[in-house]
Amino acid sequence: MSDTVLRMSGVTKRFRGVTALDDVSFEVRPGEVHAICGENGAGKTTLMEILSGVHPHGTFEGTITFEGREMRFRSLADSEAEGIVIVHQELAVVPQLSIAENLFLGHEMTRFGLVDEERTFALASELMARVGLHESPATRVSELGIGKQQLVEIAKALAKDVRLLILDEPTAALGRADSDRLMALVDRLRSHGITCVLISHKLQEVLDVADRITVLRDGASVETMHRDDPDTDEGRIIRAMVGRPLDDLFPPREPDIGDELFRLENWTVHHPSDPQRVVIHDVTLRVHAGEIVGIAGLMGAGRTELALSIFGRSYGSVVTGSAFKRGEEIELRTIREAIAHGIAYAPEDRRQDGLNLLASVQTGISSVALGRLAHRGLVDGIRERKVAEAYRYKMNIKTPSVGAATATLSGGNQQKIVLSKWIFSNPDVLILDEPTRGIDVGAKYEIYGLINELAAQGKAIIVISSELPEVIGLSDRIYTVADGRVTAEVARADATQELLMRHMMVTR
Structure with a gap:
């Protein structure tokens, strides 16, 4: 067997003239958990979306070789047919459907043109047992917590005969107990021969479960390190991510508390x-x-x-x-x-409750306090743009322009927009x-x-x-x-x- 199951070579991807990935090369060995770390906007998710066919062949430069063959994925379905499945940070379950229905959505088990419920429930039970989900297959996904919904997503991947599983921030919304259970599942999947690529900002989680760690910075791959190397620790990963040491994780502060x-x-x-x-x-x-x-x-x-x-x-x-x-x-x-x-509230789920993803960065920042920008009942577009540009600079929001759609930004930059709009409301x-x-x-x-x-x-x-x-x-x-x-x-x-x-x- 080759010592490399996946090789991405010279990958370059641009969006509207902005380089998201610049000549990135990346290799994964069979049966390993390979973590990808980097700051928001470093290109981690874009790299995985290229691998999974979200960005089709021809829209980027470079090559993808999987299990010894060059791949030219045109769609997500193409990559899934080869056993490459991505589980995104934002879950893609349908809350109103049962667990079983979610697991086989789009490739239903049928008999004589009708859904074969008996076979569907039997296979669903097997998949659920593999990921440690003990509910009834008939349970609606809306009745599950976020941690168990994440297990449903992984069970969906197993239903597609996954050989390379990509997990994009799988524990971002989970508490400690659910995170630990999910990482234990990743470890079990590795022991059963499933290769995993893990994107995570939780560095201790990465050090606990990953065999190797690749760091991206500003769209380029800067270092790959082995977990067992004596000098591999959070400090080394952080230095590679940000290009400098962060001796203190929290800025110094002298509280001045009033009434x-x-x-x-x-x-x-x-x-x-x-x-x-x-x-x-x-x-x-x-x-x-x-x-x-x-x-x-x-x-x-x-x-x-x-x-x-x-x-x-x-x-x-x-x-x-x-x-x-x-x-x-x-x-x-x-x-x-x-x-x-x-009183202002920046919500936990920024995409669902905090942002209009179709709106521009400029609109997102100004949306709560339009009255401050209005003149005779009309919003002053020039002032609105100046405010957005000021917060773009102040908050270090990485965007090609304040006119860009919020949906095109990384999660961290979207969070900065949520904070900006509430701060602007004073x-x-x-x-x-x-x-x-x-x-x-x-x-x-x-x-x-x-x-x-x-x-x-x-x-x-x-x-x-x-x-x-x-x-x-x-x-x-x-x-x-x-x-x-x-x-x-x-x-x-x-x-x-x-x-x-x-x-x-x-x-x-």
Whole structure:
């Protein structure tokens, strides 16, 4: 057997004159897990989309050789026919269909022209067992958490007789437990001879599971390292990614905390479709001017539900309790009312809830505060463009122009647009839900610096994060949440991952 199952040589790809990949070469050995790391916009996803036929042969320079044969994929179907399957960061499941229906969508098991449900369910059960999914095949995907939906996507790949599995940020939206289960599955698939290419910003995850690691920077391949090399560690990967050492993952900050700016008292939220079910129980919390407050909790603890209920009751059928700003009670009955009171919310799912992907970068940045750009009821396009250009520079948004469609940007740059639009609205209270989800270490450092800068301006910042080092590194105080309840309030000086986890796992 050849010692190389995949070879991509001299790959160059341009979009509207912008070079996304520049003479990239990349090799994968049979049965290995090969990680690709790099900053947002480095070209990782573009390289994998070329490999999987999303960008067809003829739209790029270079060659692809798979299992000893040169490939000229014209479509995703072509690559899948050869056993190359990509699982994207943004899941492609159909929530309204069952697990079994999702697994065979587009290549249904039929008999006499009708779907053979018995065979479909039997094969679905086998595939689900392989990925550790123990639900009924008839279960609707909408009833599953994100972690299990990710397993459905991998089971779909196995249904296509996958030989090379590409996982693009598979754990970006997952909590620690789901991430660990998914990485254990990748390890099992390797033991069964399935080769895997893993794109991830979680460097410890990469070091735990990958055999080799290739780093891309600015569209070029700069280094391939073996996990077992003595000098392979997070520091080496970061230096290769950003071209410089990052001695401290968090920018230095001297807090200047003022008076209380925002407070919740006895905040209780009932489930949107089941008013008898209480999701958030009697929460009381406060944030001061210039303070960064972290909220830590396991997936399902109620962190996002709490944030959405504050932001104009975007979540919940019944919301009770009181909200105060600078000591005066305020009403937060609608999103418009929340924004009018200077409260902003950057959501966890930027693509689904935070952006219009068809809109331009310019429109995305200005969308929340068009009134600031209007003259006699009309938006001043010149001022709007100047604002967008200013944020493009300030936030280091990598885009060919502010007129480019938001959908064409990398995930990290899309996140910067979400943050830009809310910062432009000039809020007093900014709630950031997983602000660095799916973002590389270099871009994280930039966003951390921006959060510090906003706090220095006297704004009250609430950061929700599933990454405990991030919560500890950013926050002045931390609230832990479990089962929709605040279980502890911890000062930064006292915060450790072990202590926070203990409070996060408190049950009734």
